[in-house]
Amino acid sequence: MPIEKIHARQIFDSRGNPTVEVEVTTEKGIFRAAVPSGASTGENEACELRDGGSDYMGKGVKKAVSNVTSKIGPALVGKDPADQQTIDKVMLDLDGTENKTNLGANAILGVSMACCRAGAAQKGISLYRHINELAGKPPMCMPVPCFNVINGGVHAGNYLAFQEFFLIPLGATTFAEAMKLGSETYHNLKSIIKKKYGLDSTAVGDEGGFAPAVNDAEEGLKLLLEAIDQAGHTGKILIGSDPASSEFWKGEEQKYDLDFKCKAPRPEQKKSREEMVALYKHFCDTYPIALLEDPFAEEDFEGHAQLTAIVGDKVEIVGDDLYCTNTKRVQMGLDKKATNAMLLKVNQIGSVTESIAAWKLCKDNKWGVFVSHRSGETEDTFIADLTVGLGTGHLKTGAPCRSERLSKYNQLLRIEEESGLKFCGKHFRQPWTLESSGGY
Numbered sequence: 027m028p029i030e031k032i033h034a035r036q037i038f039d040s041r042g043n044p045t046v047e048v049e050v051t052t053e054k055g056i057f058r059a060a061v062p063s064g065a066s067t068g069e070n071e072a073c074e075l076r077d078g079g080s081d082y083m084g085k086g087v088k089k090a091v092s093n094v095t096s097k098i099g100p101a102l103v104g105k106d107p108a109d110q111q112t113i114d115k116v117m118l119d120l121d122g123t124e125n126k127t128n129l130g131a132n133a134i135l136g137v138s139m140a141c142c143r144a145g146a147a148q149k150g151i152s153l154y155r156h157i158n159e160l161a162g163k164p165p166m167c168m169p170v171p172c173f174n175v176i177n178g179g180v181h182a183g184n185y186l187a188f189q190e191f192f193l194i195p196l197g198a199t200t201f202a203e204a205m206k207l208g209s210e211t212y213h214n215l216k217s218i219i220k221k222k223y224g225l226d227s228t229a230v231g232d233e234g235g236f237a238p239a240v241n242d243a244e245e246g247l248k249l250l251l252e253a254i255d256q257a258g259h260t261g262k263i264l265i266g267s268d269p270a271s272s273e274f275w276k277g278e279e280q281k282y283d284l285d286f287k288c289k290a291p292r293p294e295q296k297k298s299r300e301e302m303v304a305l306y307k308h309f310c311d312t313y314p315i316a317l318l319e320d321p322f323a324e325e326d327f328e329g330h331a332q333l334t335a336i337v338g339d340k341v342e343i344v345g346d347d348l349y350c351t352n353t354k355r356v357q358m359g360l361d362k363k364a365t366n367a368m369l370l371k372v373n374q375i376g377s378v379t380e381s382i383a384a385w386k387l388c389k390d391n392k393w394g395v396f397v398s399h400r401s402g403e404t405e406d407t408f409i410a411d412l413t414v415g416l417g418t419g420h421l422k423t424g425a426p427c428r429s430e431r432l433s434k435y436n437q438l439l440r441i442e443e444e445s446g447l448k449f450c451g452k453h454f455r456q457p458w459t460l461e462s463s464g465g466y
């Protein structure tokens with residue numbers, strides 16, 4: 027049942043910016059996918075093609091849409107949607123550039139994900155099972171949802187430098203229970219923030235987490251512990267953070283500026299790499315931290331490696347901007363022992379096949395893979411199925427509120443109900459031994 031038609035349109039993401047939506051038609055129906063977009067983007071991400079000019083503040087995606095309808099569509103009509111590798115290869119060849127600057131990673135990814143859905147329908151199986159087959163059938167399990175409940179950095183209007191603080195409900199026994207732990211703690215956090223900082227501090231950032239006027243990251247960590255305690259879930263929820271530190275790295279001074287958003291920056295908040303290593307070590311020694319993502323800037327492999335050497339046996343150190351879901355960058359990280367995990371964002375690399383390749387490189391080297399949404403999201407739920415299909419064991423897709431975040435969590439509730447797969451929380455820490463969890 028070959029592809030009959032490929033259509034695309036401009037829709038809007040959760041920040042109100044234009045993005046690409048693609049529809050692939052086969053005899054089985056119409057299969058749709060929408061492309062997310064980041065704010066704290068890595069330098070090495072594949073090209074997100076924007077129109078420029080004055081419409082939509084330059085952020086229109088009409089060119090990418092037209093690349094789908096006028097260039098990609100004609101090249102893929104008649105092809106088998108279940109043959110993901112060929113679909114993606116045709117697009118990469120057509121684009122012909124290293125970074126997808128010709129057609130746009132947003133155009134290519136939209137088609138790639140929509141074809142993946144069409145391929146699953148053609149085989150008559152769920153999307154996560156189709157992805158699992160594309161990946162060579164690794165053991166599957168229900169992932170630990172990492173809820174980003176405090177927002178800072180470039181995602182929020184407070185002065186907090188660190189971008190994300192996660193609740194990691196490892197003590198749950200099912201995905202549904204993990205949702206309960208996350209949701210109850212989120213609501214307790216709201217009441218604590220309201221009492222301490224006032225009602226206006228309960229406004230939320232781009233990913234649905236609160237954006238209180240805390241003084242520093244440590245105050246954020248303490249708020250999480252208080253909320254976990256007040257919710258009655260102490261011992262069941264660990265914590266994590268994505269400082270997204272490329273955003274506050276001052277290259278000219280070789281310093282990390284933790285007051286980069288403050289009107290009156292405090293001199294002691296400008297820290298060297300070594301001071302940052304010491305700060306993270308203090309956090310890991312003092313708080314139940316299971317994961318740190320992008321603790322150092324995107325070219326600071328050395329800072330990452332120093333931290334991984336010290337805390338990597340018990341804390342997952344994840345490279346996001348550092349790798350951009352790109353096998354070449356991941357290989358650099360492997361060679362330098364920079365981290366012990368990679369963040370997987372499908373639009374950083376721009377196709378399903380290349381995302382699976384990055385996952386495989388990590389898996390073969392016993393690294394964790396942490397699947398992620400973008401701060402600009404749509405109601406598309408693709409990453410929920412991707413996480414289960416690859417058996418990555420954890421994902422982050424924001425707070426347990428706002429529909430563009432909940433659409434993924436809700437899809438995982440459906441998958442858990444349909445599949446009966448086990449929740450793999452107990453395997454969160456290194457060594458990463460999903461195989462022993464008795465997955466699918």
Ligand SMILES: O=C(O)[C@@H](CO)OP(=O)(O)O
Pocket residue numbers: 063064065066067068190233268270346398399400401402
């Ligand atoms: O840094 C991140 O990990 C992401 C997602 O949380 O943010 P953005 O999409 O803005 O890059």
Ligand SMILES: [Mg+2]
Pocket residue numbers: 268270319320346347369
């Ligand atoms: Mg990140």
